[in-house]
Amino acid sequence: MSLIDGIILLGLIALFLTIGIFGQTKTDSTADYFLAGRKLRWHQIGFSLFATNFSASALIGITGAAYAIGIAIYNYEWVGIIAMILFALVMVRVIRGSRVYTIAQYLGERFDDRVKTLYTIFVIFLLVFIDMAGSLYAGGLLLNQFIPGLSANAVIFLVMLMAGLYSVVGGMTAIARTDMYQSLVLLLGAVMIAWFSLSAVGGWEAFIETAPPESLSLIRGLDDRAVPWTGLLIGVPIICIYFWVVNQNMVQWVLSANTQADARRGLLMAGALKTLCLFLIVLPGIAAISFLPGLSEPDRVYPAMLLELLPSGILGLVLAGFVSGLMSNTDSTLHAASTMITMDFVRKRRPDVAPKTLILVGRLTTILIIGISALWAPNIGRFGTLFEYIQTLLSYSVAPFVVVYLGGMFWSRATAAGAVAALIAGFGSALAIAIMGDGLDLFSLHYLHVPLPVAVISVIIFIAVSLKTDAQPVEDRLSWSRRRGDTDSRTGMRLDRWLAGGLVVVTMGVLVLFW
Template sequence: MRTLDWAVLGITLLSIVLYGLYKSKGTSSLKGYLLADRKMRWFTVALAIMATQASAVTFTSTPGQAYTDGMRFVQFYFGLPIAMVILSITAVPIFHKLGVYTAYEYLEHRFDAKTRTLTSFIFLVQRGLGVGISIYAPSLVLAVMFGWDIRITSSIIGGLVIIYTTTGGVKAVNWTDVQQMLIILFGMTAAFVVTILLLPNGVGLVDALRVAGGLGKLNAVDFSFDFENRYNFWSGLIGGLFVALAYFGTDQSQVQRYLTGASITQSRLGLLFNGLAKVPMQFFILLLGAMVFAFYQFERPPLFFNPVELEKVKTGAYSEQFKAVEQQYAAATERKQAAVKDYLIAKDTGDEGQVESAKNRLNAASQEAETIRSQGIEIIKANDPGADSNDTNYIFLSFVMRYLPAGLVGLVFACIFAASMSSTSGELSALATCSVVDVYRRHVRRGKEEKHYVGVSRGAMALWGVYAVFFAQYASRLGSLVEAVNILGSLFYGTMLAIFLIAFYVKWIGGTATFWSAIVGEAVVLCCFFFTGIPWL
C-alpha cells in the first residue's frame, strides 16, 4: 500500500477508538455498562445489529463467492425479514417488560434456574470459540495480503476492540458499530463505483451485467426444489428463517443490541429495519463481486489469487511446470476476451440465434480457462500438500490492491478492520454480560453492590478479548479444530431455538421437561454429527 493508504487506514482506526471512548462518557452503572441505559434510538439499534452480524468475512469472502459461484448466496437471507417480524411480535415485548440483561435471564422467569444455566453454558461455549474465529479469519487474510505475521494483525484488531469495549461497555460498542457501518457502506460503495469506472472504454455497467449474466454469475434466485442445492429460494426462506430466529432470538450478541432500545417500539423498528436492509446489502456486496468478475473478463486475472501460495510455487520445485500452465492460461484468457467481445456485439444486434451461438462460444472459452486454472491449482497442491487451494477470500482484496487508486485501497482495508472490530466487540460484550449476569451474579457472588459488578464486567470484557486474540494467534496450529468451530452454530443453535420456542409458545411445558429434553436433543445432535455422514457445514 502507498503512504496515502496507510494514512487513511490509520486515521480511520484511530477515529473509531476515539469516538468509542468519547461516546462512553458517563458510563458507571451496570445498566449503563451492559445495556447503554436502554436509551438507544431505532437507527442506532438497527446499525448496531447489522454491524455485529456483518463480520469481516462478509466483505472479504462474499465478493469472492460471487466471483466463483454467482449471486445465489443472497437467497440464504430470504427468511430473515420474516424472522424479524416474528421476533418483534414475541421476543422484544417479553424481554423489555421483564427488564432482563440477557435472553437467558428470561428463561429463569419462564422455567427455572437450571434451564437458564444450561442455555447460558451452551452460548458461552459456542460464542466463546466463535469470537476467536471472528478475529482469526480476517487476521489471516490481512496477514497474507500485507505480508505480516498473523500475530500483528490479530493483535491490532483485538487490541483496539479491547480498549473501547472495556472502557465504555455496550454504549461504546453500539456507537462505534454505527460509525463502522457507515464507513463500511461508504467504502464498499466507492469500490463499486471505481470498479465500473475501471472497465474498458466503451464498456459500461449494462455490458458488465450482460457478461456476468451470460457466464451465470447473476443467478440470484433459483425456485427449483432441490435437496442437493444448498442455496435456492426454498432453503433460504425456510432454513434461513430458522437460522435467523435462532441467531437474533437466542444469541446474546444480537439480543443485547435490541435490548438497548429506549422502548419496545425503538427495538422493534431496529429489528424491522435490519429485516428490510439486510437482503439488499448482501445483494449489493455480491453484485460487487460479480462486477469484479466482469472486469476480469477484459483483463487477465492471476491464475491464483493467494499471493503467498503463488510465491511458494513460483520459487519451488514445480516452478517450471507452473510457468508453463500460466502461459496456457494467458492464451486461454485472450481467447475468452475475444469471445466476450463477440458476445456483446451479438447482444447489440438483438438476433437471438446469434446471441445463443456467441454465448455458447463464450462459455466454452470460459470452461477452457477454468480447466487450465484447475491444473495450476493441482500444481500448487503438489508443491505444498498443506497449501490452501481455495483462494476465494483473496479475490476481492487482490483486485483492490492491484487496481484501486491510492486512498481508496486504505479505505477498503479500513472497512475490513472495522467489520472485524464491530462483530468482535458485539461478541465480547455479549460474552461478558452472560458471564457476569447469568453465571457470576447468579451463582458465585449474589447480592453485591452494583459497583462491584461493573468492575467484574470490565474484567470479563478484557479477559474475553485477550482470550480471543490468543485463540486467533494460535488457531492455525489447531488443525481440524478450526473446522469444528465453524460448525458449532449448526450443532447448538437448534437446541437453543427449541428452548425459546417452547418458552414463547408452549406454556404448559415446564422447566424440568424442557431441561431434560434439551439434554437428550443435544445428545442426539452430537451423535448424528459424530456417527453419521450428515453434512453440518
C-alpha cells in the same frame, strides 16, 4: 499500501478509538455498563445491529462464497430479514417487557437455572469460537497482506486490543456510539468496492452477460454445495431465527432500547440496511469471477479484489471500512459474552456484590474472552472456507435452543424438565448425526439438512416431557399473549407495521429481480 492509504486508515482508526474512549459515558450501574442504561434510540440500534452483522467475517466469507457459489448465498440474508420483522412485530414486547439483561436470564426465569446455565455456556462457546474468532481470522487474513512484515497473529492482537479498549472502558454506550460512525465508513467502503467491481466488468449489462448462469440462480438443486432448495426450506430459517432472535449478541441491542418502539424500529432499520448486502457483498463477489478467474481459495477473493481494483486513497478508505466492520463485530461480541458471564454467573452466586464490582468483573471477563478467541482464530483456516465453518457449526448446534426459547415464550404449559430433556435430546441427536455421517461415513448429509431433524426430535421430547410433568405458573411478562397490552401507542405500532410491510415489499422486489 501507499502513504496516503496508511494515513487514511490510521486516522480513521484513531477517530474511532477517540470516540469510543473519550466520549461521554456513564457506567455507575450495571444497567449503564451492560445495557447503556436502556436508553438507546432506534437509529443507534439499527446502525449497531447492521454493523455487528455486516462484519469482517461477512465481507470475507460471503464475498468468497458468492465467488464460489453465486447469488444463492443471499438466501441467508433475505430469510434473516423476515426473522427480524417477526422479532420486531411479535416477540419484542415479551423480551423487552421481561426486563432481563440476557436471554439466559430470561430462560432462567421462564424455566430454571439448569436451562439458564446450559444456554450461557452454549452461547459463550459460539460467540468466542464463531463470532469473535471468525472476525479476528478475517482481519488477519486481509490486513497482513497490506501491512508489510505484520503477521496474521499480530493483526489479530492489534484488533482485539483496539476493540477491547473502549469496550472495557465504556461498555455498551461506548460501543453504540462508535458503531454509528463505523457503520457509515463501512457502508462507504462497501459502496466503493462494489462500484469498482462492476466497473471492472464493464457495467451492469456486461456483468449480467459475463456472469456464469448458475451463479445468478437463487434457487438451487438438491446437489448444490451451499444452499440446496431443501436446505433453504428446513435449515436456513432455523439458523436465522437463532441468529436474530435467540443470539445474545443481537438481542442485547433490543434489550438496550429506550422504548419498545425504538427496539422495533431499530430492527426494521437494520433489516432495510441488510437488503444492501446483495449489491455490496454478493454481486461484487460474482463479478470477481470475470477479472480474478481461477482462485482456489474463496476466502482470498476479497483481499485480491482490493489489490486488483482500488487506486491509492480509495484503498485506505475501503480498508478503514473493513476495520470498522471488524471492530464493530468484535466489540459487540465481547460485550455480549462479558454480560452473560457477569450477570448470569457472578451475580447469581454473589447477589450482594456491588454494581462497580460487577462492572470490574465484566471488564476482566472481556480481556479473558479476547485472549481465548485470539488463540483459536488462526486455526479456522483448517476447516475449509470461513463461511462453511460458521454455517456448519450453527447447523449442528442451534436448533435445540431455538425450540426451547420459542416454546417457552409461546406455550405456557412448557416445563423446565421438558426444556432440559429437549436440549439433551437435541444435542444428542446432532452429535449422533455428526458421528454417523461425518465420522463413520455411513451416510452423506448436507449441513443445512441437519437443523430440521434435530428440531423435530427436540420438539417431540419437549412436548412429551412437559405434558408428563407438573407445570409451574408463568408470569405474564415472560410469555406471549394476544391479549397482552403493548406499552406503546396504537398509532406507533400501526406505523411500525407499515414500515415492516414496506420492508417485505422491498425484499421481495429484490428477490423477484433475480428470480
